[in-house]
C-alpha cells in the first residue's frame with residue numbers, strides 16, 4: 001500500500017520525553033517535569049469567568065477563518081501600544097497555535113525545493129515541518145558564546161537561501177537578538193530577497209529589562225509568528241497569530257479557510273480577555289526569573305557548563321560534557337534514577353546536541369526546588385558509583 005515520504009520526519013523528542021515520563025508516572029513514580037515549555041500557572045480568574053459566561057451566552061459556532069475581528073483588532077492595537085508599530089488589522093491572522101501560523105506561512109511563501117537558513121540549536125518542529133513540505137533547512141552552527149544566535153557572516157556562509165527563520169528569545173537557549181542585530185539581519189535579507197520569518201512567541205517572557213523588538217517594525221515583507229501559549233498562559237487552548245505581509249494576505253486567507261475553517265471560538269474569547277490582564281502575566285514572568293536563578297546556580301554548582309543567562313523564554317540549555325557525551329542516555333537515566341524529566345539536546349541540534357540538555361523552568365517554584373535537590377543527590381550517587 002502507498003505511503004508518503006512526506007511523513008518520514010524525525011520524531012519530536014520533547015513530546016517523546018513527555019510520553020516516557022507519563023509511562024514512568026503510570027508505574028507509580030513521582031516525576032518532576034522540566035521538559036515541556038508550558039506554563040503551570042492558570043490564566044487569570046477573570047479570563048476563566050469570561051469563558052464561562054461566553055459558554056452560556058453563545059452557541060460558539062465557527063468564527064471568521066482569519067479570526068474574530070475584535071481579536072485581530074486588539075492584536076493590532078497591542079503592536080501599537082507595546083512596540084509603537086502600526087499594523088493594518090487585515091494583516092493579522094489568528095491561528096491554531098503558532099504551530100499552524102508557521103506551517104501555513106511556509107505554504108504561503110515557499111515552494112518545495114526552496115531553502116531556508118536556520119541557526120541550530122533550534123525548536124525541532126521548525127526543520128521537521130520544512131522537511132515534510134519538501135523545503136530544505138540549511139543549518140547555521142551558531143556559536144555558544146553568541147547564545148547560538150546567527151550573524152550575517154554565518155548566513156552568507158550557508159549559500160543562497162530563499163528564507164531565514166529566526167527566534168528571539170530562542171528555544172532552547174533563551175538568548176535574544178538585540179534590536180541592532182535584528183536590524184542588521186533584516187537589512188541583509190531585504191537586500192538579498194530573503195524572506196524572513198521571525199518567531200516572537202517568547203516576547204515579554206524576558207528578564208532584567210533585556211531589550212527586544214519586533215521585526216514587524218523593520219521589515220513589512222517579513223512574516224511574524226506569535227502565540228497565546230507562553231506569555232498569555234493559554235498553551236492547551238491552541239491559539240496563536242501571524243502578521244502576514246501584504247503580498248501573502250490573499251493566499252494566507254485561502255489557506256486558513258481550507259485547512260482549518262476557523263480557530264477555536266472559545267479560545268479566541270479567552271485570548272481577547274487576556275489583554276485586560278497583562279499585569280498578572282507579568283507577575284508570572286517574575287516567578288520564572290526566580291526559578292531560572294535557582295536552577296541556573298544549582299546547575300553551575302553541579303558542573304553543568306555553557307549556560308548563558310537565558311534573558312528570555314524559560315529554558316536553560318546546559319552543556320553536560322562533565323558527565324556524559326550522550327544526552328539521550330543521560331536524560332533516560334535522569335528520569336529512571338532521579339524522577340526528573342528534561343529533554344536531550346539532540347532534539348534541537350543533531351550535530352552537537354548529544355552534549356546538551358534542555359531544562360524548562362516554567363513550572364512551580366516548589367517543583368524547581370525539588371528538581372534541584374534531586375539533581376544534587378543523583379549526580380553525587382553517580383559520581384560515587386563511578387569512583
Ligand SMILES: Cc1ncc(COP(=O)(O)O)c(C=O)c1O
Nearest residue numbers: 037097098099123171227229240
Ligand atoms: C520557539 C517555539 N515556536 C513555536 C512553538 C509552538 O507553540 P504553539 O503552537 O503552542 O504556539 C513553540 C512551542 O514550544 C516554541 O518553543
